[in-house]
Amino acid sequence: MHSVWKTSILFTLVTAVLLGLVYPLLLTGVAHVLFPRQAAGSLILRNGQVIGSELIAQSFTADKYFHPRPSAAGNGYDATNSGGSNLAQSNAKLAQRIQGDIDRLAKENPGRPVPIDLVTTSGSGLDPDITPDDAYFQAPRVAKARALTEDAVRALIAQHTEGRTLGLLGEARVNVLELNLALDDLSK
Amino acid sequence: MTANGWLQYAVYSLVLLVTVRPVGIYLERVLEGRRTWLHPVLRPVEGLIYKLCGVNAEAEMSWREYAFAMLGLSAVTMVFTYAIERLQFYLPWNPQHLANVGTDLAFNTAASFTTNTNWQFYTPESTMSYLTEMLGLATHNFWSAAVGIVVAVALVRGIKRTQSPTIGNFWVDMTRTTLYILIPACVLYALLLVWQGVPQNLHAYTSAHTVEGATQTIGQGPVAGQEAIKMLGTNGGGFFNANSAHPYENPTPFSNFLEILSIFIIPAGLTFMLGRMTGSPGHGWAVFAAMFALFTAGFATAYWAESHPYSAIHGATQTATATLPTGNYEGKEVRFGIADSSLFATITTDASCGAVNGMHDSFTPLGGMVPLANIMLGEVVFGGVGAGLYGMLIFVVLSVFIAGLMVGRTPEYLGKKIESFDVKMAMLYTLIFTFIVLVFTAVFVLLPNVGLGTLTNSGPHGFSEVLYAFTSGAGNNGSAFAGLGPNWWWNIAMGFDMLIGRFLMMIPVLALAGNLAMKKSVPPSPGTFPVNTALFTVLLVGVVLIVGALTFFPALSLGPILEHLLLKSGQLF
Numbered sequence: 172m173h174s175v176w177k178t179s180i181l182f183t184l185v186t187a188v189l190l191g192l193v194y195p196l197l198l199t200g201v202a203h204v205l206f207p208r209q210a211a212g213s214l215i216l217r218n219g220q221v222i223g224s225e226l227i228a229q230s231f232t233a234d235k236y237f238h239p240r241p242s243a244a245g246n247g248y249d250a251t252n253s254g255g256s257n258l259a260q261s262n263a264k265l266a267q268r269i270q271g272d273i274d275r276l277a278k279e280n281p282g283r284p285v286p287i288d289l290v291t292t293s294g295s296g297l298d299p300d301i302t303p304d305d306a307y308f309q310a311p312r313v314a315k316a317r318a319l320t321e322d323a324v325r326a327l328i329a330q331h332t333e334g335r336t337l338g339l340l341g342e343a344r345v346n347v348l349e350l351n352l353a354l355d356d357l358s359k
Numbered sequence: 360m361t362a363n364g365w366l367q368y369a370v371y372s373l374v375l376l377v378t379v380r381p382v383g384i385y386l387e388r389v390l391e392g393r394r395t396w397l398h399p400v401l402r403p404v405e406g407l408i409y410k411l412c413g414v415n416a417e418a419e420m421s422w423r424e425y426a427f428a429m430l431g432l433s434a435v436t437m438v439f440t441y442a443i444e445r446l447q448f449y450l451p452w453n454p455q456h457l458a459n460v461g462t463d464l465a466f467n468t469a470a471s472f473t474t475n476t477n478w479q480f481y482t483p484e485s486t487m488s489y490l491t492e493m494l495g496l497a498t499h500n501f502w503s504a505a506v507g508i509v510v511a512v513a514l515v516r517g518i519k520r521t522q523s524p525t526i527g528n529f530w531v532d533m534t535r536t537t538l539y540i541l542i543p544a545c546v547l548y549a550l551l552l553v554w555q556g557v558p559q560n561l562h563a564y565t566s567a568h569t570v571e572g573a574t575q576t577i578g579q580g581p582v583a584g585q586e587a588i589k590m591l592g593t594n595g596g597g598f599f600n601a602n603s604a605h606p607y608e609n610p611t612p613f614s615n616f617l618e619i620l621s622i623f624i625i626p627a628g629l630t631f632m633l634g635r636m637t638g639s640p641g642h643g644w645a646v647f648a649a650m651f652a653l654f655t656a657g658f659a660t661a662y663w664a665e666s667h668p669y670s671a672i673h674g675a676t677q678t679a680t681a682t683l684p685t686g687n688y689e690g691k692e693v694r695f696g697i698a699d700s701s702l703f704a705t706i707t708t709d710a711s712c713g714a715v716n717g718m719h720d721s722f723t724p725l726g727g728m729v730p731l732a733n734i735m736l737g738e739v740v741f742g743g744v745g746a747g748l749y750g751m752l753i754f755v756v757l758s759v760f761i762a763g764l765m766v767g768r769t770p771e772y773l774g775k776k777i778e779s780f781d782v783k784m785a786m787l788y789t790l791i792f793t794f795i796v797l798v799f800t801a802v803f804v805l806l807p808n809v810g811l812g813t814l815t816n817s818g819p820h821g822f823s824e825v826l827y828a829f830t831s832g833a834g835n836n837g838s839a840f841a842g843l844g845p846n847w848w849w850n851i852a853m854g855f856d857m858l859i860g861r862f863l864m865m866i867p868v869l870a871l872a873g874n875l876a877m878k879k880s881v882p883p884s885p886g887t888f889p890v891n892t893a894l895f896t897v898l899l900v901g902v903v904l905i906v907g908a909l910t911f912f913p914a915l916s917l918g919p920i921l922e923h924l925l926l927k928s929g930q931l932f
Contacts, residue, residue, distance in 0.1 A: 178530060192494060221565055231571060236571070259721060291691075335612065
């Protein structure tokens, strides 16, 4: 029995150094050399300042920007408190929240069905993408606010739409932050 | 449902199938102590570990010695992790200056990672320091995964050996599994994840000045290394609260494909190893076929349910178009859509992984029942690394026992007579799981201050949240209907739920291994029920489903099934 405890303690310490320090630290070094941008979080810089990450949704509320999906992360888009709403379909709060958003959007865009991803919170609350449907739905508002033609905005969406990986995996998507930055560049 | 969704399932299945044989052969080589191509580099490290730990690599262990070593290591590593959590404020690599973790949460988390469950009653990015993540939690992802694999291998040795008092050496099995299987695979895998966008750094969180002029603090850290072992070791504990739904844990459809493949790759390979080591390759494939059938049924149900429009709202696009494969998008990410989210949820609970790429709590009632039922069936559909194989072998023992009863002779399994002790151990294994899940659930729904007050959803779904928690804990899965808010009672009860579900279930497995190893081998006779046929596969699937249904159908009726029927009739809570 005595030797079991001794071996257990020694094995824990020896392998902890290997698995808990050598492995992650070595990996950090190699990742930094091979993929420095991704290893640092795919940050986007403008004028030397970090304005966000390509992979993390940030809040956009102005009419001239495309809006990301609603967020249940913290008080919204909190990248230190990720998560979904965890509301069940049988929860009246979920039905009321979604229906309220649909009704508001339907009033602003009469006669057009509202894309479902625009009124549902994502799993992470930080989903950087919207569906192409969602982007095209928002195009008239953005075009109007920027005094651009709707066609110009739609062309930009098409340009920033990423299809399924290898035509197979996942779903088509548009990165909101990248699209908005492209819009700002266009308006300059 | 879309054709593309089914195509993704088909391609996934095909790729998995291709890996089974090479992975199985490699696993066998490592665990039988034969030379691999990594030996020139790793053999000296292996020897050094034995030397430092005082392990005699030639010694063999009885099942009792094997079990004591397994329990001893688990106890020590659990205390180790508890201590790091409690002291993290004073330790290095804590750039956010996060406080020490409280006693009950630290206990719950240490139990959770020791048992390969990775249930998380905390928001990692605001609770755990980088050191705790690397040294306290990621280490456990390796250890607990290796423990699962070695227990499964011990059982396979028990089947294979004749009149042997021993079933292997625990320390040697642990060292080889970690060195030759887990570490090399994780290094390669983690780098692929970084390439796709998973961060790996030790910086303080980034403060970004957003386009609209707000400030956003972006949590990061040494994510990729932990992500790799989290998936490959079927652990499932996220670096972030949103787990594999978080874009930093799972940034692209390709990383998602790697993640679901890595959940099944070792468990599927183990079925091939089973066939090879026991000299009955057909048996390995028969077990694989049973697992694959159950996996397909689960995916079909979840995908079908999640593709349905949400009946309580109107005015949104809920029928699929070419650009929007719509369905239940609450709690799901756009880059994955309905198909990949359903596939992930099925796979993560077929195995005892428990990582999620969408929130199971917001799944449709029947879509959410699939992960729950998968765990209730014992996570034997490929299952956790090792745990899935030994869980399925328990059902195999029950199947040959039932087949034996049908023809009225002593059942045999690969030349071993299955006798009273073996069946008792198999039944103990199934009954312990059932007992703790149902008793804990009953207690928690009856005490309002303990259980009910902590729920996000009410009505039958609230019951499902409690049922899911204890099922996930006892099954060492770790996924959740995450609307549940923790309190002291939850931390302690879930801690014991996980510990009992892991270790009290492993002991019967090792006892069975030891008992089988002692037996003589009897040559097959015309009355022997063959275990490498389609008939056997069908019987095995039947036994898994019947045991699961008899045990849990009443509970499921009160939860997801009732919720589905009420929702259909327009009843909300």
